[in-house]
Amino acid sequence: MSKEGEHHHWRGRWAWPHSWEEAEGFLKRIAMEVREEPLPWAPHWLVGVDVAYGVTRAFAGVAAYDLEKASVAASWVVPGVPPWPYRPGFFFLREAPLVLAALKGLPKRSVVVLHGHGRAHPLRAGLASVVGVLLELPTIGCAGSLLCGEATEPGAAAGSWSPIWWEKRRVGAWVRTKAGVKPVVVSVGHGIRLQEAVHLVSTASVYRLPQPLREADRLARQVMRSCGG
DNA sequence: GCGACAG
């Protein structure tokens, strides 16, 4: 990845943060731009993105899952360099630059699902919201655990879910994607309704995480290992 | 002050 975001069309409108302090202001502005609204069309693709990290390089895996055929139709990997260390609440600083570069040229009617949070974030704007707002794409956050908020345990059956509350707002859903397995945290990233996000994640799941995310993760790791980290 | 804390 070269100088973060330099070549993207959103340069100018959004100055990429260069400190933790700037990152906080950046997220607050992203949060104000997030729209929680119905998708403008019936989605055809659920595109999963995940990044695997080696010693010096990182690899973003992307998997386009055809919702009708219930299978991954295309996948690719984009190499880069992780510019920031991980810090809870600022995961986007580490992951977003490479993810943004990897999501070029998606087909129409694509919804992107990211391995992290959207509105279920202390500032109500996690990685999925950053990517959604900057690329003006519908995005969903899907994470393995809560960063903030509270929820009651959903029922044991696959598909059941309960709302997640944070500062008196409903910021996400705790979703049982597989019977008897720990629920995942689903939240709106941008341009979609929580209900639709929950439905898409549930529909695309066989195991705990939705298929496009599993495939993106598997592919990114595979390529990373074949490239020697 | 201490613990918790997406990946």
Place this chain on the structure above:
DNA sequence: ATCTTGTCGC
């Protein structure tokens, strides 16, 4: 997250 294959249990 990552080091790491098979194995134990429902």
